[in-house]
Amino acid sequence: MGLFSRRRDPESPAEPFQFTVDKVFVVPVRGVVCTGTVTSGTVRVGQAAKITLEDQSRSVTVSRIEAQGKKRSSAAAGEQAGLFLGGLTMADIPTIPGNDGSIKDGDALSGASVVSVF
Template sequence: MGIFSRRGGSEPPPVHGPFRFVVEEVFVVPVRGVVFTGHVLSGAICSGQRARLPLPAGVRAVTVKTIEVRRRRRGRAAEGEEAALHLAGVTAADLPRDLAAGGAVLDTRPLRGLEITEG
């Protein structure tokens, strides 16, 4: 590999334990859908893999559509990395609403700190 290789010759980080991702923020992106940002506590996840999302209304089975690490699309996120996960199987309608705003505004505060796990 040359010095200008996209891979840079580095090996993926080692994986320890099952996949656990802690949610720091949630965004609803027009056309794209719901994106969860945070960091991988343990394990690794790949695009196309199934996961479990613990929403206030109950646990939802989802599929990882795309992953971004450092603002670049990747096929995998592993332990220690900050990432954005676009999940199929959840929409903006599934997220909590702020009742003080008449239920018209998304309230992502209850989602912060949730752990997405492999499923």
């Protein structure tokens, strides 16, 4: 290895996290994104998690994280972020009455927790 070669630090292991949902959106082609705040720990892309929906828990995977308009590999406690969750679909978001009866309720999951699973 040369004097100026770059060595990547090994990824630190995933640690437990909790994320509180403010709003939920469906982004065409990318899927469902939950915006909110990391309330404890650090969330990383690829982490297994669960989200509690009304009366059941759903297994999900954090497939992408965005914070302050940029793609990130992690978000730590206190940060606001958007988590793209694999395993959560548009069908999981309740609808509200609208002109055509199919308007998704972005506030329906407000207060829901996404927590890490080990």
